[in-house]
Amino acid sequence: MALPVSADLDEAMVTSALDRLLAATSGDMARVNALILERAESHVEMVPELARYLIEAGGKRMRPMLTVAAAELFGKASGAEIKFAAAVEFMHNATLLHDDVVDESDMRRGRPAARMIWGNPASVLVGDFLLGQAFMMMVETGDIEALGVLARAAAIIAEGEVFQLAKTRDLATTPAEYEQVIRAKTAMLFEAAAEVGAMAGGADEAGRLAMRAYGAELGCAFQLVDDVLDYRGESGAMGKNIGDDLREGKMTLPLILALAECDETERSLIVSALGRQDAPSETLAEIVAIFERYDTLSRTLERANKNVLAAREALSELPPSPMKALLADIAEFTVLRAY
Amino acid sequence: MALPVSADLDEAMVTSALDRLLAATSGDMARVNALILERAESHVEMVPELARYLIEAGGKRMRPMLTVAAAELFGKASGAEIKFAAAVEFMHNATLLHDDVVDESDMRRGRPAARMIWGNPASVLVGDFLLGQAFMMMVETGDIEALGVLARAAAIIAEGEVFQLAKTRDLATTPAEYEQVIRAKTAMLFEAAAEVGAMAGGADEAGRLAMRAYGAELGCAFQLVDDVLDYRGESGAMGKNIGDDLREGKMTLPLILALAECDETERSLIVSALGRQDAPSETLAEIVAIFERYDTLSRTLERANKNVLAAREALSELPPSPMKALLADIAEFTVLRAY
Known part of the structure; x- marks a missing residue:
């Protein structure tokens, strides 16, 4: 497997890109986090209770960080990026709440789903x-x-x-359809988060388009890695259960690639577990073995690496700066977390 | 029961206010309906299928009519009111879709719920x-x-x-809390629909505030009548089942008023059916008899009539016009449909 990064890379180096981005955006992110908590308030107790339960469980806050980092990159941060960042995180959290209902997930970020x-x-x-509050904050930027x-x-x-839902358990799903799903359901918010950050930072049209492309590619890589970790992550690494996607009937790339090449016996085994919440762990393990046989997890990561390269390429026209270097490193980090 | 309108009013007169509003807004509403269908389109087949199923089932389109009527009232309609009206209807339909999931309703507008x-x-x-598309249309107005x-x-x-959800089966719910619920969940959209219509029509601050107050009062009356019809409507009049609110554990005014006055036996009967999807029709009939005994359905309608008077009062400062007279009539129609 050819990777643009060394697979035996030191763990400390992997985390350090994220740590450096956290450090570089810490001032802005403190304001974003304060705004998030403030706008999750309501006279209806259940609203902040539930919202805070989800928000305080954390997650990496990749999307709002992308917004404030993009604004910083263009240097003319107007303050609007704080509101856009909080709005982006609210949109993300609204999606998570709805997704967990749609998928009947019982776990999220390592805790019981809300x-x-x-x-x-x-x-x-x-x-x-949260979606309504997100739009309120956007309006306030003018x-x-x-x-x-x-x-x-x-x-x-x-x-x-909805497209993903329509494709549930659809064995004929193509890699192109899968890409259409992830570009919309995941990459779109990364793309928009980066673009509005650039806009708030005073980017010109070229800068705005560059950040938009960067965000889209980063988001695709991010989802591809998630889809690998769903099968390969250590239990709990994703804060979800191993094999959740298969049990939910989700047609992700490792599965699509395997179905295209496996024999009838293997196919029957996969079909027997697809979309079955009660599929036994032993069957899951056999299915992962099929994926390894056809190398579909690694091939999915190779695909993610192409997105990482495209994300870095998108930044190439922008003038060099520490933030630009950091954003390039973060793109790599996205895939490195799978190793 | 003292009502500002004659209870033996001719049926034809009752419907005619709505018919006249339909006629007065028909040109604009044709554009709104075309826009609604256009914006429910998607390359993902399930989206327009489901959206159209709901949208074409109709309903009275009260909210978008209110928007275009308000714009018309101030005479400087800019075209933005068409987009706002379609956006308002999308917001409404998004709410209906989510409400039916929340309430586990099986019927909507006389057909199986989506x-x-x-x-x-x-x-x-x-x-x-639909909510995302609604905001897109609003953005297009600039x-x-x-x-x-x-x-x-x-x-x-x-x-x-969420507040209504938190109050489910809460026997201590007060009339003030109920009013807080309906002002938010129902009247807010009427209020906003009228206000943005006025804005698109070039209203000054006073006109905008007048229409906002009118919409809020109209919306309250509308919900109070809905809550009466839930117990008293002929089967299918609402396109829902009689007693759905009680079976869902919803604390509406007819129920709240009855609980405040009934004896222990009556209370026990009500509690035995509250929030029970399988409550028998016989029990429902006995509960409606309790409501009649304490006159709570009529008292709820009296409350609605106060909102109607307030809605008409809100219009009083505006210059006389055929549209203003029509909006005043429509406020009365809202309650008349309960008789």
Whole structure:
């Protein structure tokens, strides 16, 4: 497997790109986090309870960091990037709440999903509330063009999720259709997060397009790696269960590639577990062995690496700066976490 | 029961206010309907299938009519009101899709709810898509102030729904809490629909505030009447089942007023059916008899009539015009449909 990065790279180096981005954005991110908590408030107790449970479980805050980093990159940060970053994180959290209802997931970020505690109805409605609050924050920036970028993203993300739903357990799903799904459901928010950050930072048209392309490629890499980790991660590494995607009938690339090449016996085994919440762990292990046989997890990561290269390429026209170097490193980090 | 309208009013007169509003807004509403169908399109087949199923089932389109009527009232309609009206209807339909999942409703507008055909996941996600498309249309108007009115409405509606959820089967729910719920979950969208219509029509601050107050009062009356019809409507009049609210554990005013006055035996009967999807029709009939005994359905309608008077009062400062007279009549129609 040819990778642009050494697979035996030191663990400390891998995390350090993220650590450096955390450090470089820490001032802005403290303001973003404060705004997030403030806007999750409500006189209806259940709203902040549920929202904070999800928000405080953390996650890497990759998307809002991307927004403030992009603004910083162009140097004329107006303050709007703080609101856009919080709005992007609210959009993301609204999606997570709705996804967990759609997928009937019981775990999220290593804890019981909110719906297991407050129920599906509250998860749907608090998601809607967060989306409304996200648009309120966007309005406060007064930047209707950037608002349009995020509104379009909201529609495309939902459309991508419906497309994924329509493809559930569809054995004929192609790699191109899979790419269409992840470009919409995941990469779109990375793309919009980076683009509105660039806009808030005073980027010109070329800079805006560069960050948009960077975000889209980064988001694709991110999802491809997630889809590998779903089968290969150590239990709990994703804060979810191993094999969740298969049990939910989700047609991800490692599975699509395997179905294209495996024999009838292997195919039957896969089909017997696909979309079955009660599929036994032993069957899952056999299916992962099939993936290893056809090298589909590594091939999925190679695909992710192509996106990483494209993300770095997107940055190439921008003037050199420490932040630009950091964003390039972060693209690599996205894939390195799979090793 | 003292009512500002004659209870033996001719049926033809009742419908004629709505008919006259339909006629007065028919040109604009044809454009709104075309835009609605256009924006429900998607390359993902399930999206327009589900959206059209819901949208074509109709409903009275009260909210978008309110937007175009308000714009017409101030005479300087800019075209933005068409987009705002379609956006308002999308917001409404997104709410319906999510509500049916939350309430586990099997009927909507006289047909099986979308979730009974396409499932809960698709209903959640297509709702999200419609909300995204709604914001896209608002962005296209370029009017960020009006967009802010609708974004705030989206957050408040969801917050009201969560509040209602938190109060499910809560016997201590007060009339004031009920009013808080309906002002948020229902009246807020009427209020915003009227306000952005006024803005698109070039209203001054006073005109905008008048229409906002009118919409809020109209929306409250509308919900109060819905809550009466849930117990008293002929089967199918609402396109839902009689007693759905009680079976869902919803604390509406007819129930709250009855609980405050009934004796222990009556209370026990109500509690035995509250929130029980399988509560028998006989029990429902006995509970409606309790409501009649304490006159709570009529008292709820009296409350609605107060909102109607307030809605008409809100219009009083505006210059006389045929549209103003029509809007005043429509406020009365809202309650008359309960007789």
